[in-house]
Amino acid sequence: MFPFCFEWVWDMGHLVFHGGLWYALSIIGMGMTYCIIKAVIDTRRGGSSHH
Amino acid sequence: MDSALIPEGVKRCPTWKFLLALAIAGAVLLWGVVAMLMVWFKGLNQTNMNDYYGFALWIWADLAFIALGGGAFFTGLLRYIFGIKELKNIINYAVLIGFICYSSALLILAIDIGQPLRGWFIFWHANVHSMLTEVAFCLSCYFAVLCIEYLPLVLENRQLDKVPFFHNLSHNMHETMAVFAATGAFLSFFHQGSLGGVAGVLFGRPFAFRTGINIWPWTFFLFTWSAAAYGPCFTLFITWLTEKITGKKLVKDNVVELLAKIAGWMIITYVVAKIIDTVYWATVTAPSLGFKWTFFYSDNPLYGKWILLTEIVLCGIVPGLLLIFGPTRRNPAARVIALLLGVLGVSLNRWVMVLQVMAVPVMSFDKWVLYYPSWQEVATTLLPVAYGVILILISYRYLPIFPQEPELNPIAPYTPANGAEATAGGQAGDESETEAVGQAAPAGA
Amino acid sequence: MKQEQTQHRPKRYGMVIDLDKCTGCGSCMVACMAENNVSFKKDESDKLLSITWMRVYKITNGKPFPDTDICYIPRPCQHCAGQHEGHSPCVSVCPATATDYSRETGIVSQIYTRCFGCRYCMAACPYHARYFNWWDPVWPDGMEKYLNPDVSPRMRGVVEKCSFCFQRYQAAKNKAYLEGRRELEEDEYQTACTQACPAGAIVFGDLNNPDHLVHKMVDPDLKHGGRPRNPEVFRLLERLGTNPKVYYKSGRQWVRKAGDNYLPGEKPGADMHKSHS
Numbered sequence: 001m002f003p004f005c006f007e008w009v010w011d012m013g014h015l016v017f018h019g020g021l022w023y024a025l026s027i028i029g030m031g032m033t034y035c036i037i038k039a040v041i042d043t044r045r046g047g048s049s050h051h
Numbered sequence: 052m053d054s055a056l057i058p059e060g061v062k063r064c065p066t067w068k069f070l071l072a073l074a075i076a077g078a079v080l081l082w083g084v085v086a087m088l089m090v091w092f093k094g095l096n097q098t099n100m101n102d103y104y105g106f107a108l109w110i111w112a113d114l115a116f117i118a119l120g121g122g123a124f125f126t127g128l129l130r131y132i133f134g135i136k137e138l139k140n141i142i143n144y145a146v147l148i149g150f151i152c153y154s155s156a157l158l159i160l161a162i163d164i165g166q167p168l169r170g171w172f173i174f175w176h177a178n179v180h181s182m183l184t185e186v187a188f189c190l191s192c193y194f195a196v197l198c199i200e201y202l203p204l205v206l207e208n209r210q211l212d213k214v215p216f217f218h219n220l221s222h223n224m225h226e227t228m229a230v231f232a233a234t235g236a237f238l239s240f241f242h243q244g245s246l247g248g249v250a251g252v253l254f255g256r257p258f259a260f261r262t263g264i265n266i267w268p269w270t271f272f273l274f275t276w277s278a279a280a281y282g283p284c285f286t287l288f289i290t291w292l293t294e295k296i297t298g299k300k301l302v303k304d305n306v307v308e309l310l311a312k313i314a315g316w317m318i319i320t321y322v323v324a325k326i327i328d329t330v331y332w333a334t335v336t337a338p339s340l341g342f343k344w345t346f347f348y349s350d351n352p353l354y355g356k357w358i359l360l361t362e363i364v365l366c367g368i369v370p371g372l373l374l375i376f377g378p379t380r381r382n383p384a385a386r387v388i389a390l391l392l393g394v395l396g397v398s399l400n401r402w403v404m405v406l407q408v409m410a411v412p413v414m415s416f417d418k419w420v421l422y423y424p425s426w427q428e429v430a431t432t433l434l435p436v437a438y439g440v441i442l443i444l445i446s447y448r449y450l451p452i453f454p455q456e457p458e459l460n461p462i463a464p465y466t467p468a469n470g471a472e473a474t475a476g477g478q479a480g481d482e483s484e485t486e487a488v489g490q491a492a493p494a495g496a
Numbered sequence: 497m498k499q500e501q502t503q504h505r506p507k508r509y510g511m512v513i514d515l516d517k518c519t520g521c522g523s524c525m526v527a528c529m530a531e532n533n534v535s536f537k538k539d540e541s542d543k544l545l546s547i548t549w550m551r552v553y554k555i556t557n558g559k560p561f562p563d564t565d566i567c568y569i570p571r572p573c574q575h576c577a578g579q580h581e582g583h584s585p586c587v588s589v590c591p592a593t594a595t596d597y598s599r600e601t602g603i604v605s606q607i608y609t610r611c612f613g614c615r616y617c618m619a620a621c622p623y624h625a626r627y628f629n630w631w632d633p634v635w636p637d638g639m640e641k642y643l644n645p646d647v648s649p650r651m652r653g654v655v656e657k658c659s660f661c662f663q664r665y666q667a668a669k670n671k672a673y674l675e676g677r678r679e680l681e682e683d684e685y686q687t688a689c690t691q692a693c694p695a696g697a698i699v700f701g702d703l704n705n706p707d708h709l710v711h712k713m714v715d716p717d718l719k720h721g722g723r724p725r726n727p728e729v730f731r732l733l734e735r736l737g738t739n740p741k742v743y744y745k746s747g748r749q750w751v752r753k754a755g756d757n758y759l760p761g762e763k764p765g766a767d768m769h770k771s772h773s
Contacts, residue, residue, distance in 0.1 A: 005176065005593075017179040017188075020241070024192050027234050031227050032199060039220035094652045095613070096630040101544035105615030105628060165613020165628065165653025172592040172612045183591040183616050255585035255622035255736055257757075341735050341757030413622035414732060415754050416555040416569070420544065 056449045058209055060457035063448050064297075076440040083434025086427040090162055099425040104409050108424040109163040112432045114246055114401035116152040116159070117190070118274070119394065121282025123149020123197060124232075124239035129313065131232035140306045143452045144293075145286045146200045151442055153194045155435030160187075162431050180266075182248035189242030196235040199224065208449050240275050247274025250404040257340045258347050259408040261332060269328045270404070276324060277397055280317035283310050284370070284393035291387055293447065299460045301453040308380055311390070315374025318393060322367035329363070347411055351419040354407050362403065366396025508577075508602040508703040508722070509660055510741035511690070512713045512729065513570055515751055517697035518552075520568030525550045527692030528572075531661060533649045535633030547627040549573065549658040550689050557750045567751045570698070572689065573625040573658035574732060574740030575604045577721060585738055586617035586626065595655075602703075602741055603660050611654040618655060622733055623740075626657045660700075661687040682708050703741060714743050730755045 003010070052066045063069070090097045100107045126145040130138040161167055173187045206212065206221035224231075244267065250259040251268025261268040287310055294301050333344035348356045373379045373389035380386055412418050424432075446452055528534065528550040540546050553569040576584040582597040584604055594611035597604050618626045632652040635643070643649065646663040650656045668685040672678070682701050690700040701708035703716050715725040721739035724730065729745045730752045746752055753764040 013179045017185070021188055021192070024234055024238055027230065028192065028195055028199070031230050031234075035220060035223040035227055038223045039216055042219040042223070043216045094631065095628070100615075100628075101542070101630075102546075102618065102624060102627050103544055105618035105626075163614070165615070165655075166611070166651075169592075169610075169612035172594070172610060173614075176592040176594070176610055178591055178593040181589050181591040181616070183589065183614060187591060249589075249616070252589065253585065253620050254579075255620055255733070255738055257736070338759055339735070341759060341762070343759055409619065413736075413757075414553075414624075415757055416553055417624070 053448075056208065056210055058449070058451045060462065061451075061460065062462055069444065069448060072444055073441060076437045076444065079433055079437035080441065083430045083432075083437060086430035087162055087434060089427055090431060091167060095165055097425065097427040099422060099428065101420075101422070103420040104406075104422045106405050106409055107422055108406075108428045108432055109159050111402050111405045112435075113156045113159050113163070114405060115398045116156045116435065117243065117246060118278045118281060118397045118401060119285040120149040120152025120156070121239065121243060121278030122284075122286035123152075123200070123282070124193070124235050125279040125282050125317075126286060126310065127200070127232040128236040129310075131229040132236065135309070137306045137309050140453070140455050141286065141290065141302050141310060143204055143450075143454070144290055144302075145283070146197065146204070147443065147446055147452065148286055148289055148439075149282075150197045150201045151435070151439040153190065153197055155439065157190065157194060158435060159431070182245045182252055185245035186242050186249065189238045189245065193235055193238040193242060196231050196238065199231050200228065200235070203228075204446070204450050204452070207451050239278070243275040243278040244271040247271045247404075250408055253408070256408050256411070256413060257337055257342050258411045259404060260336065260340075261328065262336060269331075273321070273325060273328060276317070276321045277400060280314060280321045281393045281397035283314040283317075284390045284397075287311055287314070288387070288390040288394055289443075291390065293443070297447070299456065301456050301459065303455055303459065304381075306455075307386075311374050311380055311386055314393070315371055315380065315389075318367065318371035319375060322363060322371055325367065326363060329359070347407070351410065351421065353421055354403075354410060358399070358403060358407070362396055362399045366392045366399060370396065505704060506600050506602070507705075508741060509665075509685075509701070510575070510602070510703040510710055510714070510716075510722075510743065511572065511660075511687070512699045512710050512743045512745055514697045514699070515567050515569060515744050515746040516748065517695045518568045518570060518693075519695055519697075520552055520554060521694065522552055523692045523694055524570050524689035524698065525552060527688040528658070531644055531647070531688035532659070533633075533643045533647045534656075535629070535631075535635075535649065537631065537634075545630055547629070547656065549625075549627070549656070551624075555751075555754050565748070565750070567746070567748070567754070569732075569744065569754075570689070571623060571625065571732070572687075572742060573604060573660075574623050574738065574742045575602060575660060576738040576740045577602065578739055579721070579737050585620040585622065589616045589620045591616065601660075601662075601665065603662060603665075604657075605659060605662065606655065606657055608648060608650050608654050608656065613653040613655065615655060622736060622738070626655050628655050629653060664688075710743075713745065728752075732756070 057063050086097075098107070122145045126138055126142050129135045130142045161170055164170055173184060177184045177188070179185075203221040203224040206217045211217050212221070247270035248268055250256075251261040251263065251270030252266075253259045259270075261270050263269045263271060287307060290302055290307070337344050337347070345356075348354055348359065370389035370392040373385055373392075379389070406422070410419055410421055412420075525548060529536070529548075532549060534547050534549055536547070537545075550570055550572045553571060555567050555569060557563070557565045559565070576586075577597070578584045578588065581599060584597055587595050587597045587604060591614060592610055592612055594607045595604060595617055596607070613628065615628055618624075618628060629650050629652050633649050644663070646667065664687065665680075665685050668680050672680055672684065682705075685700075687698075687700050690698040699709050699713060701710040703711055703714065703722060704718075705711055713726065714722075714729050716722040717725050721737070722741065723734070724743055726745070728747055729743050731740050731743055732755050733740075734756050744751075744755060749764070756764065758764055
């Protein structure tokens with residue numbers, strides 16, 4: 001998982017795998033952060049945005 | 052008793068009936084939990100697995116659940132990325148079923164490993180070249196996506212929705228759902244595929260081994276395709292089952308028929324690909340390793356050529372054609388038969404790619420080995436089924452899962468919604484914001 | 497560190513088992529269990545649950561008397577190199593890097609404390625050389641004292657297999673370093689099964705070293721994954737491309753044929769000789 005493991009050898013597979021993984025994780029993370037922050041702001045403004 | 056929690060504009064069964072259903076499912080769940088604890092505390096000797104069957108019933112259940120849960124990512128892809136609006140009326144249920152399937156798969160994996168406390172090693176010491184590593188990562192990430200997709204639905208519960216923050220959060224998550232759905236589809240492509248890769252890369256097992264593109268064997272693509280084809284079948288089948296049990300129409304026919312039609316074309320294209328793959332494997336791959344393809348289907352009491360015919364013809368071509376042709380698709384009986392065959396077909400495919408792979412002898416002096424599961428394995432496999440039933444019972448009762456339900460099942464004294472009653476049987480009414488019926492009422496209350 | 501390692505010629509430890517010498521006595525199995533602290537149960541009648549790092553199979557030519565012939569095939573872990581060095585069936589699939597291929601020795605290792613028991617490696621191995629610990633090991637009273645202190649016993653829930661008695665390699669290396677040597681003599685590192693075989697049917701050594709008997713017997717074609725050039729020597733399931741480092745030798749055609757799978761009417765070794773030319 002991490003380069004400090006004793007048997008670690010960098011190769012193409014790591015770049016592709018970690019590229020895909022962190023891409024997906026960051027989109028999920030940023031998406032949820034956006035939703036939560038926006039919900040906090042909306043709530044502070046006192047409004048409840050109806051569908 | 053719990054009427055304050057039940058969505059507005061819909062009718063639910065009496066509480067005692069609900070609790071009875073919960074108790075029955077709960078009993079099965081409890082049986083599964085007992086077996087699960089036995090396996091965790093006493094070890095995998097509680098199973099009938101052995102050194103020839105390192106993978107058995109659980110891995111099959113895992114693969115089957117994930118394939119059947121594929122309805123969530125594919126319906127989401129169609130709804131949010133391809134913009135097929137009608138599917139918003141079934142996407143909630145697809146997400147719920149997907150959520151159940153994926154959480155079940157993760158639970159079964161946690162029971163299946165010999166050292167459950169070391170389960171996190173798959174992340175920490177990950178070998179990125181292993182298909183199983185890819186499965187573990189993508190499965191976990193996609194489960195997070197499913198939680199995100201399911202959460203706004205939970206927040207739409209009548210009481211939770213009154214909390215302004217929850218209301219706003221749910222609203223914002225709905226707004227950004229396309230991003231999550233796209234990520235979910237991306238992750239699903241890889242983990243459904245890697246589950247196919249799990250068998251396809253086994254170059255020591257000629258029955259499973261497939262050639263392919265670069266590091267991806269053909270089964271990688273076949274598994275993704277079949278999950279997208281058969282997953283919606285399962286969603287539609289469970290929807291039909293729910294309608295039968297509740298005695299109500301919950302999703303309009305045009306929505307069901309649209310998804311069924313898409314599933315039909317997906318199944319037919321998949322089966323064509325599967326046939327090409329099978330022919331290539333039987334005529335090129337297996338002979339190059341010294342095996343005649345008939346070898347894999349003979350000299351044993353269970354795995355005959357019937358299994359291949361059943362999978363491809365009876366559970367592939369037949370449901371595909373039934374769903375493609377308008378008259379059979381529109382006929383409820385024919386449609387349900389097709390959906391059921393589809394569900395059985397993909398489950399059978401996963402069985403073959405796990406259990407038959409283990410059964411076939413590879414060394415010339417080895418022999419066929421068959422296996423039957425112990426009761427602990429059966430119980431722990433039924434555990435997620437019971438858990439799924441319970442989650443559906445609770446979600447259906449308290450959450451607005453089916454946006455068209457109030458319109459299709461108007462409650463007689465509910466006079467302000469008379470307009471909805473007028474369009475109840477109509478096919479063109481799906482553009483009307485049926486959700487508003489449920490939403491507007493508490494605001495006025 | 498890595499540079500220093502590559503200055504030495506890497507080893508490819510391997511084994512040749514002469515099937516015409518093997519009597520099927522099972523000494524290799526016993527020696528292996530004692531050397532490697534392999535656990536056993538009170539009831540070992542179900543062989544699908546028995547741990548036997550070295551297992552002796554019995555095969556027959558299927559002919560009636562007087563042409564009946566039998567052969568015993570001892571099967572340790574084959575320490576496959578795979579299509580490209582290190583791409584063994586099991587090593588390539590292990591999700592937690594709990595089994596590894598050493599480019600220094602060619603030995604496929606198993607890290608018991610890292611294995612979490614998913615058993616994917618067992619599904620991948622066509623030789624059934626990998627065994628799962630379905631139970632915790634329980635030794636008969638007093639037997640703990642006789643366990644090999646150089647080998648860690650395995651706990652329930654992990655996979656184990658033949659390591660080519662790697663502890664003996666480590667001990668021999670230590671001894672050699674203390675004596676100021678970098679290289680091992682052929683007889684300094686031998687597996688327990690090799691030494692236990694009363695018929696001398698098992699030969700062990702470095703396939704890369706032309707002075708070692710294994711090399712002389714096999715005459716490995718290193719450009720083709722170590723395929724034997726000696727026509728009497730074969731490997732199990734050669735056609736799968738696992739490239740094992742355990743070789744078998746027999747003068748009997750039907751025995752050599754039993755080592756692999758062939759289509760009806762296909763001649764054994766046909767594709768092997770193609771690549772030799």
